Amino acid sequence: GGQQKVEVNILLLGAESVGKSALTVRFLTRRFIGEYGNIESIYSHNDKIDGREICFNVWDSLCPQNGEVTGHISDRQLQWADGFILVYSICDCASFSLVAQQARRIRQAKGTKCPGAPPVIIVGNKRDLRHRRTVSSEDGRMLALSNDCGFFEISAAETYHGVLLVFHELLDLIREARTHK
Ligand code: GDP
Ligand code: MG
Numbered sequence: 001g002g003q004q005k006v007e008v009n010i011l012l013l014g015a016e017s018v019g020k021s022a023l024t025v026r027f028l029t030r031r032f033i034g035e036y037g038n039i040e041s042i043y044s045h046n047d048k049i050d051g052r053e054i055c056f057n058v059w060d061s062l063c064p065q066n067g068e069v070t071g072h073i074s075d076r077q078l079q080w081a082d083g084f085i086l087v088y089s090i091c092d093c094a095s096f097s098l099v100a101q102q103a104r105r106i107r108q109a110k111g112t113k114c115p116g117a118p119p120v121i122i123v124g125n126k127r128d129l130r131h132r133r134t135v136s137s138e139d140g141r142m143l144a145l146s147n148d149c150g151f152f153e154i155s156a157a158e159t160y161h162g163v164l165l166v167f168h169e170l171l172d173l174i175r176e177a178r179t180h181k
Contacts, residue, residue, distance in 0.1 A: 005053040008174050009080055010167070013073065013102050014087035015095035016063050019125040022156040023087060024060040026163040032156060038062060054171065068094070071101025078109050083174045084120040085166060088140075090153065091132040096124075096139070103147040115180035119173035121150035121166055128155040 012020045021036035028045050040062040047054045059080065064072065086102050088095040099122055110117050124140045137153055144151035150169055154162030 003052055005055060006171075006175065007055040007057065008171055009057045009059070009082045010085060010170060011059045011061060011077055011081035011083075012085045012087060013061055013077075013099075014063070015068055015089075015092065015098045018087045018089040018092065018095045019156045020087050021060050023085070023123070023125065023154075023163050023166070024058055026156050026160055027056075027058065027167050030160045032158075049168070049171070056167065056171070063098075068098055071098055071105050073102060073105050073109075078106070081118055082177075083118050083170045085123055085170065086120060086149070087123045087125055088135065089126045089129075090124045090135045090140075091126055091129050093134050096135045096143075100143055103143065103149055107147060116177050119150065119170060119177055120147070121152065121170050121173075122147075123166055124151075124153040125156055127153045127162075128158045 012024060014020055022032060024043065025036065026032055028043055040060065042057055042059045045056040045058060047056065061077065084106055086099040088099045103120060103122065106120055122140065122144045124135060140153060141151050150173065152162060152166050154166065156163055
């Protein structure tokens with residue numbers, strides 16, 4: 001006992017229909033339900049990892065009108081988040097461009113190079129739709145590398161495991177960043 005509870009605020013960003021809600025619901029319930037509606041919400045999820053209580057606050061955002069073009073992220077979102085998950089679909093080049101803009105926006109606002117900056121993970125979702133792929137794994141990896149972000153390709157539809165890895169990796173990076181504050 002005596003260990004303090006850890007609380008992390010995680011913001012999911014990305015274009016419409018890339019699977020932000022599918023990732024969120026997978027993480028919260030382990031399930032893929034197929035249809036999610038256009039709801040914006042912050043969910044709290046308690047877990048015990050390596051004997052420590054963790055509270056994940058997950059903000060499943062909606063891309064604002066014309067936000068798809070500008071990559072705008074609100075000040076409130078930038079202030080709230082301890083870490084970011086930027087989601088695109090491997091079948092949707094425009095969604096990849098948006099993630100590129102959002103990664104740059106976060107770096108401008110928060111300076112990802114400095115220790116203590118909020119970590120960012122880029123996620124290429126819908127990996128099960130390989131036959132319709134228009135964004136290569138290399139392009140995803142290069143974007144992540146050049147912006148100091150983590151990178152995963154996953155299928156929220158097919159597996160829970162990849163989604164769990166993304167959230168756990170981000171948790172580790174957030175805790176690491178906190179040691180520099
Ligand atoms: P959001 O607008 O980013 O929240 O996207 P949603 O989570 O609502 O997903 C949009 C659509 O893509 C839904 O029909 C989902 O069932 C589907 N979808 C989400 N993730 C995947 C995936 O990994 N593979 C496939 N094939 N479809 C997915
Ligand atoms: Mg959604």
